[in-house]
Amino acid sequence: DAKTTQPPSMDCAEGRAANLPCNHSTISGNEYVYWYRQIHSQGPQYIIHGLKNNETNEMASLIITEDRKSSTLILPHATLRDTAVYYCIVRVAILMKTSYDKVIFGPGTSLSVIP
């Protein structure tokens, strides 16, 4: 089962910031938070990931709470092309070859960017 919970759907006005929340209250200290998105039926696309510090790249920002039990993905200026299903997942970060990594996706949040 997925270790994260997300709202099933959200709307955002074009040009505004889209803030997508994710709850991962059972996250372990050795697990990363990853965000992916899937546009229509294309292969999921990596967006960003973080361990405990806030992260920013050219696509988005990731804000992780101090207790690491939740995070928010921020798309600063949403466009129509950002309409997609956004997945928040946790992944083990132990650098051991004996680790396994099921990478379980939950239902995600369906983001609709409205003109």
Add this chain to the structure above:
Amino acid sequence: DSGVTQTPKHLITATGQRVTLRCSPRSGDLSVYWYQQSLDQGLQFLIQYYNGEERAKGNILERFSAQQFPDLHSELNLSSLELGDSALYFCASSVEGWGTGELFFGEGSRLTVL
């Protein structure tokens, strides 16, 4: 282009048949993951291989099997096909098999069972 290649892109077959889906990971990636996505459903993790060895198994049916070859490409074999097996099958690859590297997904193989 993620660098992950899946073939075939589309496949139509009949119930009871057997098909093989192929995945070529990005150059240098050692880990391959397989996912099933039925219509309007989420991504269901099937199985993961790392450098030729099975590493993690999800809700993969006994009628399904997979392997990763020495050249690191992987195949997912689906047998005794049922209507409910109609889905998009995604392959993803990463450099290693744990959480320090992103997964790169292919564009999927769409299987239709009639």
